[in-house]
Amino acid sequence: xxxxxxxxxxxxxxxxxxxxxxxxxxxxxxxxxxxxxxxxxxxxxxxxxxxxxxxxxxxxxxxxxxxxxxxxxxxxxxxxxxxxxxxxxxxxxxxxxxxxxxxxxxxxxxxxxxxxxxxxxxxxxxxxxxxxxxxxxxxxxxxxxxxxxxxxxxxxxxxxxxxxxxxxxxxxxxxxxxxxxxxxxxxxxxxxxxxxxxxxxxxxxxxxxxxxxxxxxxxxxxxxxxxxxxxxxxxxxxxxxxxxxxxxxxxxxxxxxxxxxxxxxxxxxxxxxxxxxxxxxxxxxxxxxxxxxxxxxxxxxxxxxxxxxxxxxxxxxxxxxxxxxxxxxxxxxxxxxxxxxxxxxx
Amino acid sequence: xxxxxxxxxxxxxxxxxxxxxxxxxxxxxxxxxxxxxxxxxxxxxxxxxxxxxxxxxxxxxxxxxxxxxxxxxxxxxxxxxxxxxxxxxxxxxxxxxxxxxxxxxxxxxxxxxxxxxxxxxxxxxxxxxxxxxxxxxxxxxxxxxxxxxxxxxxxxxxxxxxxxxxxxxxxxxxxxxxxxxxxxxxxxxxxxxxxxxxxxxxxxxxxxxxxxxxxxxxxxxxxxxxxxxxxxxxxxxxxxxxxxxxxxxxxxxxxxxxxxxxxxxxxxxxxxxxxxxxxxxxxxxxxxxxxxxxxxxxxxxxxxxxxxxxxxxxxxxxxxxxxxxxxxxxxxxxxxxxxxxxxxxx
Numbered sequence: 001x002x003x004x005x006x007x008x009x010x011x012x013x014x015x016x017x018x019x020x021x022x023x024x025x026x027x028x029x030x031x032x033x034x035x036x037x038x039x040x041x042x043x044x045x046x047x048x049x050x051x052x053x054x055x056x057x058x059x060x061x062x063x064x065x066x067x068x069x070x071x072x073x074x075x076x077x078x079x080x081x082x083x084x085x086x087x088x089x090x091x092x093x094x095x096x097x098x099x100x101x102x103x104x105x106x107x108x109x110x111x112x113x114x115x116x117x118x119x120x121x122x123x124x125x126x127x128x129x130x131x132x133x134x135x136x137x138x139x140x141x142x143x144x145x146x147x148x149x150x151x152x153x154x155x156x157x158x159x160x161x162x163x164x165x166x167x168x169x170x171x172x173x174x175x176x177x178x179x180x181x182x183x184x185x186x187x188x189x190x191x192x193x194x195x196x197x198x199x200x201x202x203x204x205x206x207x208x209x210x211x212x213x214x215x216x217x218x219x220x221x222x223x224x225x226x227x228x229x230x231x232x233x234x235x236x237x238x239x240x241x242x243x244x245x246x247x248x249x250x251x252x253x254x255x256x257x258x259x260x261x262x263x264x265x266x267x268x269x270x271x272x273x274x275x276x277x278x279x280x281x282x283x284x285x286x287x288x289x290x291x292x293x294x295x296x297x298x299x300x301x302x303x304x305x306x307x308x309x310x311x312x313x314x315x316x317x318x319x320x321x322x323x324x325x326x327x328x329x330x331x332x333x334x335x336x337x338x339x340x341x342x343x344x345x346x
Numbered sequence: 347x348x349x350x351x352x353x354x355x356x357x358x359x360x361x362x363x364x365x366x367x368x369x370x371x372x373x374x375x376x377x378x379x380x381x382x383x384x385x386x387x388x389x390x391x392x393x394x395x396x397x398x399x400x401x402x403x404x405x406x407x408x409x410x411x412x413x414x415x416x417x418x419x420x421x422x423x424x425x426x427x428x429x430x431x432x433x434x435x436x437x438x439x440x441x442x443x444x445x446x447x448x449x450x451x452x453x454x455x456x457x458x459x460x461x462x463x464x465x466x467x468x469x470x471x472x473x474x475x476x477x478x479x480x481x482x483x484x485x486x487x488x489x490x491x492x493x494x495x496x497x498x499x500x501x502x503x504x505x506x507x508x509x510x511x512x513x514x515x516x517x518x519x520x521x522x523x524x525x526x527x528x529x530x531x532x533x534x535x536x537x538x539x540x541x542x543x544x545x546x547x548x549x550x551x552x553x554x555x556x557x558x559x560x561x562x563x564x565x566x567x568x569x570x571x572x573x574x575x576x577x578x579x580x581x582x583x584x585x586x587x588x589x590x591x592x593x594x595x596x597x598x599x600x601x602x603x604x605x606x607x608x609x610x611x612x613x614x615x616x617x618x619x620x621x622x623x624x625x626x627x628x629x630x631x632x633x634x635x636x637x638x639x640x641x642x643x644x645x646x647x648x649x650x651x652x653x654x655x656x657x658x659x660x661x662x663x664x665x666x667x668x669x670x671x672x673x674x675x676x677x678x679x680x681x682x683x684x685x686x687x688x689x690x691x692x
Contacts, residue, residue, distance in 0.1 A: 093582040099607030099631055163633070236439040251624070261445030263635070270628055275621030278597070278634070282616055285445055287509070287635035289609070291628045 003119035004327045006057045009047030010335075012328050017056070020115055020123035025071030028127035030081060032063040034148045035118050035344040036318065037330050038085075039178050040269050045331045048271065058118030059085040059109040060151040062144070063346075065131070066121065074128040080139045081131040082303070083124060084295035085152040087114065090129025100296035118327060120346060132299045138307055145315025145343060146306045149183065150299050153341070154314040156267045157183025157244065158302060159293035161191055164240035164265025168192040173229055173257050174214070176244030177205040179317035179341040180267060182212055184242040186314055189213025190305065193240070197232055199225055199253070205340060212313055229257040237262060243290070246270045258286050266290035318343040349465035350673045352403045355393030356681075358674050363402070366461050366469035371417030374473035376427060378409040380494045381464050381690040382664065383676050384431075385524050386615050391677045394617070404464025405431040405455040406497040408490070409692075411477070412467070420474040426485045427477040428649070429470060430641035431498040433460065436475025446642035464673060466692060478645045484653055491661025491689060492652045495529065496645050499687070500660040502613045503529025503590065504648060505639035507537055510586035510611025514538040519575055519603050520560070522590030523551040525663035525687040526613060528558055530588040532660055535559025536651065539586070543578055545571055545599070551686060558659055575603040583608060589636070592616045604632050612636030664689040 003017040020029055035058055044051040051057075065079045075081065088095050088103030095103050110116035114123060124130050134147060146154075157180050166172055172193045174184045177200035188196050189212065198214035200206040206217045218228040230237060237259030243250055246268025254264045260283075267290050276288070305311040320339040322330045323346075330342035349363040366375055381404055390397040397403075411425045421427065434441050434449030441449050456462035460469060470476050480493060492500075503526050512518055518539045520530045523546035534542050535558065544560035546552040552563045564574040576583060583605030589596055592614025600610045606629075613636050622634070651657040666685040668676045669692075676688035 093580060094606050097582070097585075097605065097607055099605075102606035102629055102631060234439060236443070239443075259443065259445075260440050260448035261443055261640070266624070270625035273624050275623050277621050278612070278619050279616035282637045283448055285448060285635075285637035285640075287633065288624070289631075289633035289635070291631035294607070294631075 001120035002324055003056050003115065004058055004324070006044055006051055006053065006055050008053050010045060012045065012057065012331050014325055014327060017119065020121050022067060022069050023123065024125060025069040026126050026128065027069040028065050028072055028075055028124045028131060029067040030061070030063040030083065030122050030124055030131070031066045032061045032117055032120055032122060032346050034063070034144055034346065035061045036148055037334050037342045037344070038152060039180065042331070042335055043269070043271065045335055056110045056116035056119065058116040060148060061117035061122060062147045062151060068127065072127050075131050075133065079133045080136070081133050082147050082150050082299055083131055084155070084299060085109070086292065086295065087125060087130065088296050089126050090296070095296070098297045099294050101292040101294040118324070118344060130296060132303060134303070143306065143312060143315065145318045146312045148343065149314035149317060150302060150306060152295060153179040153317060154183045154187070154302060154311060155295040155298040156180045156293040158187040158298055160184045160242040160244055160265040160267040160290060161187040161240070162265065163289035164242050164263045166191045166193050166240045169194050170239045171195040171233055172240045172242060173197040173199065173238035174242045174244065175199050175250050175253050176268060177202055177209060178244065181242070181244035182209055182317050182340070183314050184244050185209050185214050186212040186311060188242070190310055197229055197238065202337070208316060208340070211316070225253060226256040233259065240265065244268050246273065248272055248274050255286065261285045263287035263289060267293060317341045321345050347466035348670055349402050349461065350404055350670070352390055352397055352399065352401050354399050356391060358391065358403065358677050360671055360673060363465065366467050368413060368415050369469065370471060371415040372472050372474065373415040374411050374418055374421055374470045374477060375413040376407070376409040376429065376468050376470055376477070377412045378407045378463055378466055378468060378692050380409070380490055380692065381407045382494055383680050383688045383690070384498060385526065388677070388681055389615070389617070391681055402456045402462035402465065404462040406494060407463035407468060408493050408497060414473065418473050421477050421479065425477070425479045426482070427479050428493050428496050428645055429477055430501070430645060431455070432638065432641065433471060433476065434642050435472050436642070441642070444643045445640050447638040447640040464670070464690060476642060478649060480649070489652065489658060489661065491664045492658045494689065495660035495663060496648060496652060498641060499525040499663060500529045500533070500648060500657060501641040501644040502526045502639040504533040504644055506530045506588040506590055506611040506613040506636060507533040507586070508611065509635035510588050510609045512537045512539050512586045515540050516585045517541040517579055518586045518588060519543040519545065519584035520588045520590065521545050521596045521599050522614060523548055523555060524590065527588070527590040528555055528663050528686070529660050530590050531555050531560050532558040532657060534588070536656055543575055543584065548683070554662060554686070557662070571599060572602040579605065586611060590614050592619065594618055594620050601632065607631045609633035609635060613639060663687045667691050
């Protein structure tokens with residue numbers, strides 16, 4: 001099969017690789033129909049992560065089940081399925097507690113003997129737990145981007161909103177206008193937020209943000225942005241701040257714009273974030289919750305709302321579609337921020 | 347009037363001070379009937395805080411309204427009232443959001459022109475908001491310690507539980523067997539927790555902890571304590587960890603015994619706590635919420651449950667009663683951990 005391989009910074013190539021084979025009785029082989037490039041893949045592309053050279057890459061995919069192991073009961077050949085972006089077993093205490101992203105027997109794609117999914121086929125473990133079937137009469141072409149968003153960015157944006165305690169009557173500020181930030185806007189709208197402020201300095205992203213539910217756009221950075229958010233929240237700060245970037249600057253912004261007693265829901269993979277001195281926030285009562293989203297727990301909860309149309313606009317974060325062979329161009333387009341998120345149609 | 351004065355480490359004396367007088371129209375003068383010594387006062391007593399010498403001290407009190415300003419509407423002379431341990435105005439956005447402990451016009455007792463309350467009288471600002479009346483037919487002598495606990499420790503223990511997300515079916519671990527930790531146990535029981543583990547190496551405190559609702563006691567420290575909690579939680583950790591100490595060691599324990607996806611509710615005033623690197627907990631999804639408890643928001647919510655008996659056992663944290671003149675002995679008894687909490691009967 002064909003698979004994307006990270007050769008080093010700014011060098012992703014398509015190589016020929018062995019087709020994955022069933023190994024465990026609960027495995028399934030999925031033929032990938034759609035994959036995509038993630039903002040977190042860009043850290044590798046930019047040479048800012050410790051990813052080894054000549055390793056497979058990609059963790060978001062949907063596709064069709066080609067083959068199942070003898071122990072698979074719920075999933076069948078030919079099923080159209082959505083996979084979470086990390087592996088989990090569905091039976092450990094963490095999975096049972098709904099935090100599948102901390103599964104004690106889980107891990108990432110491309111590690112632990114598993115392939116990555118900017119590729120034609122993937123072996124999926126614990127497939128009755130890991131794969132979420134879309135009913136056959138619901139697999140419309142139009143919804144494919146939204147199904148793919150469920151694999152990661154919609155669940156991740158939703159996690160930010162849940163962790164920040166978004167709900168009715170809440171004022172929300174979203175830091176990050178990438179695919180996750182935009183999905184965080186949509187999720188906040190879905191959860192009933194009263195006011196949704198998106199911090200965005202890119203007019204095209206801000207426009208999409210408004211479409212997804214943002215009531216206000218703050219198109220400034222630093223001190224100006226803090227002031228603008230405080231003005232929009234009557235000099236109080238936002239009840240819920242959704243941190244969808246993961247940098248020192250985005251965290252500084254989060255603390256500056258959250259109200260006292262408010263919550264920061266964070267999902268941006270942290271890069272060089274300054275340590276938090278708990279003594280500094282004793283009087284502020286700012287809650288900090290977040291981390292890697294438990295997509296396997298969220299997909300079954302959110303899929304009905306993608307099908308109903310409430311969350312189907314998540315597919316709008318894909319602004320370009322490429323073929324697998326054009327993978328390098330896909331990374332470049334996202335790296336240069338020419339595109340929000342690049343879909344790979346196999 | 348008589349008032350306790352901090353002369354320096356290990357030296358608290360009773361001095362003669364001017365009686366407080368009404369200043370603002372919303373002020374009330376309260377004759378203190380019961381006050382107490384707080385664990386946080388001990389930081390000063392031990393010379394580990396930056397409290398200035400010859401300053402008044404004490405922040406927890408209940409008493410009888412002696413005089414009211416022209417603008418006071420709800421509170422009347424002769425009312426028996428409970429006061430929160432910090433000042434707030436009740437009308438700023440923070441107060442309206444329920445986070446009165448972050449009131450933008452508030453502060454501590456003994457600061458900003460206000461007296462402290464290990465004293466005979468106190469001037470209380472915004473008294474319609476700040477003072478909570480106990481109905482006359484409910485002011486039984488037996489409940490006085492529980493009313494006094496509402497001034498701080500019960501609200502603070504409750505805040506730890508709320509911040510950690512305690513509720514039905516939750517497994518809770520409480521770090522700290524002082525008055526706040528014990529009130530956190532009682533609050534967790536009140537909120538419906540399934541299992542409440544108290545970390546306590548003092549048999550008398552552990553015994554009281556069991557009475558207040560602890561289902562399990564871990565009487566170990568360090569690695570042994572971590573292992574014991576993990577064993578009690580089927581190798582998973584607690585859903586909710588209530589950090590009621592505020593030291594480097596207690597925070598280390600909190601991170602060691604919380605389950606992935608769980609929450610640390612913290613109320614111990616932080617002293618030399620190690621900074622938290624958010625990057626270290628991305629995969630763990632551990633939430634961190636807490637700070638100074640908004641007692642003015644909690645007292646009206648909890649008072650009915652003190653009166654009904656559900657939370658009246660909070661008064662049991664007072665293990666000794668002294669006269670104001672014996673204040674130095676009261677501090678010493680708490681410093682040496684001979685008593686859990688010392689009540690001052692005026």
